[in-house]
Amino acid sequence: MVFVGMDHGTTGVSFTILPSEDEKQVEHFKISREVLSTGEVSALEELSSRVPLDKIKLMAITYAMGDGINTIQPLEMVEKRGIISIGGAGKVTGGGTLVYGELENSGVPILLIPGLHKNTPCMDPRFKAAYSHHASAEKVSIAYNAYLESGWENMIVADISSNTVTLLVEKCKIRGAMDACIGAMGLVHGPLDLEMLRSIDDGHRTANDCFSHAGAVKIAGVDTTVSQVKEEILEKFQAGDDSAILALDTMIMTIVMEIWGLLGIAQKVDGVVLTGSIGALQEPVNFYGALKDYLEEVIPVIHIPPTSGSMGSAQIARDIYNGQKEILGIKVEGYYP
Known part of the structure; x- marks a missing residue:
């Protein structure tokens, strides 16, 4: 079977x-x-x-x-x-x-x-009022694997790869989530800032094009296929490229801000679970360790494989x-x- x-x-x-x-x-x-x-x-x-x-x-x-x-x-x-x-x-x-x-x-x-959106019954009504969409469907699967691996009924789960989406689980129910276009940066996708909104209004770019170039790629100056972005940024980082170093540091900053934001509104959190091709990454760049350093004195932090x-x-x-x-x-x- x-x-x-x-x-x-x-x-x-x-x-x-x-x-x-x-x-x-x-x-x-x-x-x-x-x-x-x-x-x-x-x-x-x-x-x-x-x-x-x-x-x-x-x-x-x-x-x-x-x-x-x-x-x-x-x-x-x-x-x-x-x-x-x-x-x-x-x-x-x-x-x-x-x-x-x-x-x-x-x-x-x-x-x-x-997926998780404004018509998902288990979501906190305030999240549904604030945002129409919260996370695509695989984030539900990731959160379930995180629950089974950690045993935590109250947790924050951050999936970090091409985009970053962070979920809040309370009493074994998904109660909130921050989608990639409104929260933390991923490698490819990220939030739309004022400069991008003006570019859209002026007809220079579409919103989707801006969203697809709003992650670490815009800082590192990388413009390649999605499947090659991770390798190219990491290669530049290892070579000491200042733009790539700043890109990953900025990603980390925005992700920590997002996690702390959810911690601030949660009734109880047993721990934080990091996953995704970047969230679980320890070699050649210890991205997981860098995030853990920001959080571990306050709350337990673990990672699960990108296959979550x-x-x-x-x-x-x-x-x-x-x-x-x-x-x-x-x-x-x-x-x-």
Whole structure:
């Protein structure tokens, strides 16, 4: 008996295969968006080469912003792939729609995990009043994996990679989150400041173009494919490039500000969980350690692997199959094992 999770990420689509009888035999694999967008590689074929499809008892996936649904639903119940629009979601690197279509027609029982937005019932009403969108769907999976790994019912989870999104979990329910366009910088995406707003108003750039160049890339002077941004910035950092050093230092500052902001409004926090390709990074740059130094005297800080998105999705599939009706305050609808 096998459960599968999928993380529809910015740089690629990641899968975790989770055998129910031995969690140590977990298998992760990732297919880059650039490869998927060519149509030369089939995600379903890659999955079936690792596990027979008829052995998959349940699969849970994320797709884009997930703002068209607010419960976890079987794929056959979902309309318009569970999104309102693909607009304003950052760099469109392609491939995700092809994967969704393959899975939709695979015959595998699949659940779609929603994002966090103004129609998500478990969110604090003040967050929903302030912001229309809070986090894309894979952040729910990341938070669930963080909960299972840490055992903390009250925590802050920061996913730091191409963008940075930070979530507040209280009493095992997601209560708040700061999306990439309003909070801390990631490598690629970041908040829109006054200069960018003026550029948009003057017709020089679109809002999405600004959002997709508002992270560390704008400080480091990097303009490359999303999949290459991390390597290029880190190479410049190691070479002693002042702009790259300032870019990562600025990222850290904005992330610490965001975490402290959530700490300031939380009723109780047991600890902070960092993840993502940058949040968990210790070599060649100890990004995790730098963030921990700002926080550890006040609150425990741990990290979990960058595979937390797909792993959390697989764990959601397993636990729903075994009868769980709610994940971090998000209800399961229309699935009866």
